[in-house]
Amino acid sequence: MTDMPYFLDTDYLTHVLKDALHQASPTGMTDGMATLIEQELLKLGLSSSRTLRGAVKAVIPGGQSELPALAFSAHMDTLGAMVRQVKENGRLAVAPIGTWSARFAEGARVSVIKEDGGAIRGTILPLRASGHRYSKEVDTQPSDWDNLEVRLDVDSEQSQTTLALGIEVGDFVCVDPQPEFNGEYINSRFLDNKAAIASLLTSVKALMDHQLTPKRDIHLYFTNSEEVGTGAGHIVANNVGDLVAIDLAVMGPGQSSHPKGVTLAMMDLSGPYNRHLIRDLESVCNAKDIAYSKDIFRYYYSDTHSATIAGADCRMALICYACDSSHGWERTHQQSLLSVSQLAFYMMQR
Incomplete structure (x- = not known):
């Protein structure tokens, strides 16, 4: 060519x-x-x-x-996600927007967009996210959306505190693209x-x-x-x-x-x-x-x-x-x- x-x-x-x-x-x-x-x-x-x-x-x-x-x-x-539940532990259950595997969502840094336009940062994690706590269960747990939650970067360990932040069901969860332009190759979500x-x-x-x-x-x-x-x-x-x-x-x-x-x-x-x-x-x-x-x-x-x-x-x-x-x-x-x-x-x- x-x-x-x-x-x-x-x-x-x-x-x-x-x-x-x-x-x-x-x-x-x-x-x-x-x-x-x-x-x-x-x-x-x-x-x-x-x-x-x-x-x-x-x-x-x-x-x-x-x-x-x-x-x-x-x-x-x-692709993206949406808040489907504010959990008792203050974290968020999410549903996927579009068709994509939960395994690619694990570890993603995200912004939860509130109705007032404000954003709260967080991370999508599997329910068993620590090898030091769960050992082999980290590897044997299912990889699906029901097994994921968003850990918010705020002090919130119960649902009432999270709800008080203005987060509610239906809020959009935007995943960081993390682009890298390496010469002629381009990597990004x-x-x-x-x-x-x-x-x-x-x-x-x-x-x-x-x-x-x-x-x-x-x-x-x-x-x-x-x-x-x-x-x-x-x-x-x-x-x-x-x-x-x-x-x-x-x-x-x-x-x-x-x-x-x-x-x-x-x-x-x-x-x-x-x-x-x-x-x-x-x-x-x-x-x-x-x-x-x-x-x-x-x-x-x-x-x-x-x-x-x-x-x-x-x-x-x-x-x-x-x-x-x-x-x-x-x-x-x-x-x-x-x-x-x-x-x-x-x-x-x-």
């Missing part, structure tokens, strides 16, 4: 990704992330609007607006799907910086409930002919996702993607020398699923960046994010 084209602003991608990772946005609490995206779009010269459900959308006008539009979707919501947002905005920046007018209208959708399965169900406009979601590529044994390029999803849990649109994407990869592979994801689906269920009449595809240990301690590669940006940039001009 050739070097990344000069028009992709790597520094911008890194800047946006860092800002996005540090903005907590579990499903149901995405207003801050929506504001961040709106501000970035404004810097790029684009106005945007927010749906009643809190998603952000924008349009880049094309030269032939009568043509069916091309839409890109990247979800802003992440919630690269799903902050990495897609950074890649998409980087492609938009390249288009705007070079004052390029796309042939058809380009719709940008930043959805806010993909992790619970309803992300794009309400947002796809009637004039959209093609919808391309951007999300993670599953890495691991039996998968063929590209570690540093783009992965074209052929099928996921919701079924096959549109083969004609995939051919268009593949032809761009071949013409522009973008490293890519094809893969099938058997255990997840993207924003296109909710759009399909809602009745969107358009061709749909999913393009992906590399993501190892998805919904856990995630890692991607800068080259993969830039490859996704490059593909999106060239698709915007078709």
Whole structure:
């Protein structure tokens, strides 16, 4: 593969990704992330609007607006947790937001967001958290959400004291992302799907910086409930002919996702993607020398699923960046994010 084209602003991608990772946005609490995206779009010269459900959308006008539009979707919501009980010992029982394993929650530093906007720090721990106290029981205890609790960084050893702090059932528990940018590798929780947002905005920046007018209208959708399965169900406009979601590529044994390029999803849990649109994407990869592979994801689906269920009449595809240990301690590669940006940039001009 050739070097990344000069028009992709790597520094911008890194800047946006860092800002996005540090903005907590579990499903149901995405207003801050929506504001961040709106501000970035404004810097790029684009106005945007927010749906009643809190998603952000924008349009880049094309030269032939009568043509069916091309839409890109990247979800802003992440995994998280919610307080389900204030326990007698003053600690908190929590329920997961989205689907993720309790084993990846153990040891996480968190902020419990109170109704008044204040935050109390804490740590998610298994019920038997000390080897000095529980010995082998630490290793034999179950790894599930019923076996976790939040230890708060305040003096509170009974429920009444915790309740007096203003904590109540339904408060959001935001998990620290702990990002590390180590050369070209990026490690962090919630690269799903902050990495897609950074890649998409980087492609938009390249288009705007070079004052390029796309042939058809380009719709940008930043959805806010993909992790619970309803992300794009309400947002796809009637004039959209093609919808391309951007999300993670599953890495691991039996998968063929590209570690540093783009992965074209052929099928996921919701079924096959549109083969004609995939051919268009593949032809761009071949013409522009973008490293890519094809893969099938058997255990997840993207924003296109909710759009399909809602009745969107358009061709749909999913393009992906590399993501190892998805919904856990995630890692991607800068080259993969830039490859996704490059593909999106060239698709915007078709």
